[in-house]
Amino acid sequence: MSGIIEQKKQLVEEIADKFRNSQTAVVVDYRGLNVSEVTALRKELREAGVEFKVYKNTMVRRAVEAVELNELSDVLTGPNAIAFSEDVVAPARILNNFSKDHEALEIKGGIIEGNVASLDQIKELADLPNYEGMVSMLLSVLQAPIRNLAYATKAVAEQKEEQGA
Secondary structure (H helix, E strand, C coil): CHHHHHHHHHHHHHHHHHHHHCCEEEEEECCCCCHHHHHHHHHHHHHCCCEEECCCHHHHHHHHHHCCCHHHHHHCCCCEEEEEECCCCHHHHHHHHHHHHCCCCEEEEEEECCEEECHHHHHHHHCCCCHHHHHHHHHHHHHHHHHHHHHHHHHHHHHHHHHHC
16 A cells, blocks of 8 residues: 555655756647547657646645645646657647647646746747747848848948049
């Protein structure tokens, strides 16, 4: 009997650690997805470095209490899976995109950087660019003044050429 209790304690601690160590954790209801759809979703998440796990709600509730994120308990009804990731955007983006093509997948809520997040906040996060997208946006912002300087210099040079001719 005490072995089972010990196993449960370890499982709760494992889930709590995943919540602590993840930048983002997204809770989804996957009822209605068939086996091939779940397999495709798992593959997509795994390729992005996202861990996708199914736990009993009672164990997850104890874990969210342990990490003081009790508001997440409200969404822990029915069969749930949780996507844990060190990438802030990846799980939200993958799950949100997948749910557009597969209505059976329902995003219920989650945790973003240690704070309980609503469905709307997760959808907002899903619309953000990934790391590469943010880097390219930053580079274009940084390059804009240089480009403008180049255009201005060229215009001045052309003007002088016209005056000198």
